[in-house]
Amino acid sequence: MKLCAATACTGCAACLNICPKQCISMEEGLNGHLFPVCNEADCINCGLCEKVCPVNTDIEKREPMATYAAWNTNLEVQKKSTSGGISAMLAKAIVEEQGIVYGAAFDKSWSVVHVRCETLEDLDALRTSKYVQSKIGDTYRRVQSDLKADKKVMFVGTPCQVAGLKSFLRADYEKLYTADLVCHGVPSDKIYREELAYLADTDKLKWVYFRGRFAAGYGYGFIFDYGDRTEKFPLRQSYYIRGFMDGLFFRESCYSCRYATKERLGDITIGDFWGIGKSVPFNNPEKRRVSLALINTEKGRDWFDAIKAELHFEERELMEAVNGNPQLRKPIAKPEQYEKFKKLYPSIGYLKAMQRTFPKMRLRLLLEKLLRKKS
Numbered sequence: 001m002k003l004c005a006a007t008a009c010t011g012c013a014a015c016l017n018i019c020p021k022q023c024i025s026m027e028e029g030l031n032g033h034l035f036p037v038c039n040e041a042d043c044i045n046c047g048l049c050e051k052v053c054p055v056n057t058d059i060e061k062r063e064p065m066a067t068y069a070a071w072n073t074n075l076e077v078q079k080k081s082t083s084g085g086i087s088a089m090l091a092k093a094i095v096e097e098q099g100i101v102y103g104a105a106f107d108k109s110w111s112v113v114h115v116r117c118e119t120l121e122d123l124d125a126l127r128t129s130k131y132v133q134s135k136i137g138d139t140y141r142r143v144q145s146d147l148k149a150d151k152k153v154m155f156v157g158t159p160c161q162v163a164g165l166k167s168f169l170r171a172d173y174e175k176l177y178t179a180d181l182v183c184h185g186v187p188s189d190k191i192y193r194e195e196l197a198y199l200a201d202t203d204k205l206k207w208v209y210f211r212g213r214f215a216a217g218y219g220y221g222f223i224f225d226y227g228d229r230t231e232k233f234p235l236r237q238s239y240y241i242r243g244f245m246d247g248l249f250f251r252e253s254c255y256s257c258r259y260a261t262k263e264r265l266g267d268i269t270i271g272d273f274w275g276i277g278k279s280v281p282f283n284n285p286e287k288r289r290v291s292l293a294l295i296n297t298e299k300g301r302d303w304f305d306a307i308k309a310e311l312h313f314e315e316r317e318l319m320e321a322v323n324g325n326p327q328l329r330k331p332i333a334k335p336e337q338y339e340k341f342k343k344l345y346p347s348i349g350y351l352k353a354m355q356r357t358f359p360k361m362r363l364r365l366l367l368e369k370l371l372r373k374k375s
Ligand SMILES: Cc1cc2nc3c(=O)[nH]c(=O)nc-3n(C[C@H](O)[C@H](O)[C@H](O)COP(=O)(O)OP(=O)(O)OC[C@H]3O[C@@H](n4cnc5c(N)ncnc54)[C@H](O)[C@@H]3O)c2cc1C
Pocket: 080, 081, 082, 083, 084, 085, 086, 087, 088, 102, 103, 104, 105, 112, 126, 127, 128, 129, 130, 131, 132, 133, 134, 156, 157, 158, 181, 182, 183, 184, 185, 186, 270, 271, 272, 273, 274, 291, 292, 325, 327
């Protein structure tokens, strides 16, 4: 069977989910990313994998009907979220109507996987952005079976995952609610776990934050929560976060992402409202983190209306969001060091490859370590 080219594959796993013989598995390839591999011996050449691959399909994208700046008025919920805490509200609204929510959570070994949530307690696992590609597994099949059982279902994920789900379903379900994230690009679970093994005591971890409050203010970086203490590695001290921000080890498909546009796939798109207030004043006296919510369909509008009572929100111009958020305009570009890391990583391993890719950072970290020892 002809699966899509590795350079175009988003790793959405629609092919794995559709295969009637279950002869497709996801195997590690370039930079540890997962790619579908077909066990030809069991393949019956039904062609379904090719048919549902979003690379070969056009999934409808729509220009947003409305653009909101918003945050959750419940400070505790927002504190547990990465941005304005909108996704937690959208999920709560679905569960309160006996619906099911699928989103990204940590598994026991701190890998990021899509999980099924039925209760408000289950939703706790979805909080915060995990800046790594989550493993979809058989999620689309499970979504379909919930929809067939006439349940309301929310699916939240990166745009390519929403595309994967829609391609797999090949039908419109009235009870399916989709939220796509504005997405910068995804590193692999393999690379992320290599950084964890180097920086954290994974046996004792209670949570991994990819953004949070550091000495210099709220920003990107790892915060490892051990329950009785936290350990912080701001952007300048974490090779992974630096690599994530620069787009050093994303999937090849991220650099030509078809979904990095202002036309969107989900009923609602959520992201950060970067640049708000630059062109038109914005009043945020409490200095709350501001989320972006793009309403893309009538269903999305009803969904947003259902959570408005628990939000602070303000309608803004779409172009304000587009101007502030590059991934609503175009895919991220490959950084200068992309090829260097790609070549080094398989031969010398993650840490050494990062140290050689960012030699100045390595020197600074060594100096800081020496100074800490002296004091
Ligand atoms: C890989 C990645 C890249 C992103 N890049 C950008 C960007 O360039 N610009 C921008 O404005 N926003 C980006 N975001 C979105 C942003 O980080 C926030 O998730 C978003 O603003 C929603 O914030 P929140 O407070 O409502 O929810 P959060 O607290 O962020 O809640 C997280 C929600 O996102 C889902 N989620 C978390 N991690 C993943 C994952 N790895 N894969 C799929 N779903 C996940 C969870 O299921 C949950 O529903 C990115 C998110 C991810 C996961």
